[in-house]
Amino acid sequence: MPRQVDHDERRRQIAEAVWRLAMRGGLEQVTLRQVATEADVSARLLQYYFGTRDQVLLGALEILNADAERQAKRRMDELGESPTIRTVVRGVLLEMLPLDQERRDRHTVYAAYFVRFLTEPALASVAEAATSGLADLVTDLIAAARAAGQVVEGVEPAVEGAFLTAGAEGLQTRMLLSQLSSDDAIAIIDRQLDRVFTTA
Missing domain, CATH: 1.10.10.60 (Homeodomain-like)
Structure with missing residues (x-):
């Protein structure tokens, strides 16, 4: 048979x-x-x-994105039953960094797609949806933290969501080029979160 x-x-x-x-x-x-x-x-x-x-x-690309979502969910589950909102935001941002071989390989593949993202509408729409989705997620989390009194006064969730995710993408590129260590990138993320959240 x-x-x-x-x-x-x-x-x-x-x-x-x-x-x-x-x-x-x-x-x-x-x-x-x-x-x-x-x-x-x-x-x-x-x-x-x-x-x-x-x-x-x-x-x-769609299969790669689905894999990334599954791996991200697994790592978020490892944060425990009741992580703080700051911890969840930190987890989302760290997921954007090539902190292990699996994430390094994935982000290297994304980099190889980059020119095609600029020129091909179908691929660009997939990339835009993924990027916008992360920024929206971080924005919503910061908004929830603000409602709970956990962010610094004057913080605008949408502005910070866009800035933090764009910043993580920039760190990602520098790490792939071996211009920035994992420890330094994580420290930069933590300093930015200190600026947004009232408690560590």
């Missing part, structure tokens, strides 16, 4: 091939043939699961 194909597993196999190619040399010159070879599947099978080259790149 032929082995039943796990379609999700096959899609992941192809997505991981895209990620490896992205980490090795970017995505600008990557072809369907290269992806198929890297994934050890036929070009026909690649097109069956994803379609065009752009759809392969989009599908691989």
Whole structure:
């Protein structure tokens, strides 16, 4: 009896091939043939699961984002049953930093997509949704902390949400370029949180 194909597993196999190619040399010159070879599947099978080259790149990005959400949720769960709002905000911001190999690989792949984010609407919309979602989450958390009297007077949640997430993205880039250590990046995040929240 032929082995039943796990379609999700096959899609992941192809997505991981895209990620490896992205980490090795970017995505600008990557072809369907290269992806198929890297994934050890036929070009026909690649097109069956994803379609065009752009759809392969989009599908691989969506799987990467889903992985990131699962890993982030797992790490947030590890904060305990009743973490403070500041602790949750800190966890969200640290998730944006390449603090371990899994996050470093993911952010390296995102960096390889960057030019395509600027030029391709479908990929840009996925990137925008992820970035806006994080900023909105941090904004909502700071608003809840303000309502509970846990932030410094005068703090504007939307402004701080945008600033903190943009700052974390900047730290991420410097860490990927080995211009900033993990400890220094975390210290910068903590100093910014000291500016926003009334208690550590």
